Amino acid sequence: MTNTGGRKPDEGERYRAILETAARLICDRGYEGTSMQEIAAACRMTKAGLYHHIQNKEQLLFAIMNYGMDLFEEQVLSRVQDIANPVERLRACMRHNILLVTRGWSKEVIIILHEHATLTGEARAFIDARKKKYVDFLEEAYGQASQQGLIRPVDPTVGAFAFLGMVLWIYKWFKPDGRLTDEQIADGMVDMLFPPLTAADTAGLPGSAALRMVPRTAAATATGTDSEDA
Amino acid sequence: MTNTGGRKPDEGERYRAILETAARLICDRGYEGTSMQEIAAACRMTKAGLYHHIQNKEQLLFAIMNYGMDLFEEQVLSRVQDIANPVERLRACMRHNILLVTRGWSKEVIIILHEHATLTGEARAFIDARKKKYVDFLEEAYGQASQQGLIRPVDPTVGAFAFLGMVLWIYKWFKPDGRLTDEQIADGMVDMLFPPLTAADTAGLPGSAALRMVPRTAAATATGTDSEDA
DNA sequence: CACGACCTACCGACCGGTAGGTAGCAGTGT
């Protein structure tokens, strides 16, 4: 969406094909473990031919990650950010994000998750800033949900990173031919973090809605953030 | 504990110092991004000197990971596995595991988390089997806790990997000088997944204990596992 | 004939790994 790869805007399809091919390889073998030779060959080119399209290896990774962030924002964030109810927003967001990870459509997203410390300098800062926007989005939803008594109160930063951990860790263990489908995982995790309100809750029976709102024994005021990454 | 590095058992301290030095570097720069030259230099040796102690680069990584699993089992598993109450077991386990990740004592553990797909063949299978023991441990605790009505019922595999995701993802974002301490994070996450029983619960008031036990709308029977990794 | 797309051929540096030598030390036979 944003086209932050730093290239001429209309070079278009061929360039994106290179990004996707490179992403496939880097996702399999890791960034350092993938040579430009291999990437070029997978693009049916020589190394010099590949370098006609890109500046260097690190900029290639940067472009892949930006492309991945574009895909994420298009397929997750943009589809849920207008949901008014903060808990429904979080539920939908979790579902979309889990499916983005489990279905292998975007190797670029997996690379963002795995190579979280590979980029350096400005490129690293730029990607981290795009990630932080997602963390901020989650923190705000958690803050609203806590405040409105829709979930058991939790520090928004802890909530956001707990959410992210559950969802994003999936890339490390999920196998599409396993016994659990991605929908089952999504259902289960949504239900763990955001259980539906029962009839008792909506009717306001004693000890029901209040149950999930019991203040923590201590440190309920911790609102700091160590965020930077996601 | 297990000494599975494949070396003579009494070589001892020097060898472990090499593992720790190598782990520090690999944790910082990644496995593929760290050269044997650099590792040797950090050990105040030449490369050939280093190769006197190890067989090759991959076996070095394997030994580091086994050492990390030893440390994990010693500092987490062994301290909680005898707790009778499954929820208390999970709570304590989560706390210990979070602190193992946040305090930088064992770079070996971080390497296990990050380089989850670097090893191949038998070495990979061996480490994966050690990880799977932990997943099994968590699944059993989740199964017991669900069955005894101590937590909202959840598929044990989903529960285990949700637990692991929250806990292990921390290595990607936690900074010790951030505004949240590791204890605050541990408290918050334990409270999210395993909220304490209230007085209302123990007294058996209507709509209280039952609240967290509402059966899921569907798919409550999914018990498969895609597990392999942690 | 200008230009983008791609090539061959090459660069210096570095990769993981090894052959073969040496310095120091414990044990031992005389």
Place this chain on the structure above:
DNA sequence: ACACTGCTACCTACCGGTCGGTAGGTCGTG
């Protein structure tokens, strides 16, 4: 007392191969 042996713990010097990257040429198309 001392030479000799065997061993560990390293070293220097080097291997073939690959790394990221580039200079400069070719060729089809507008």
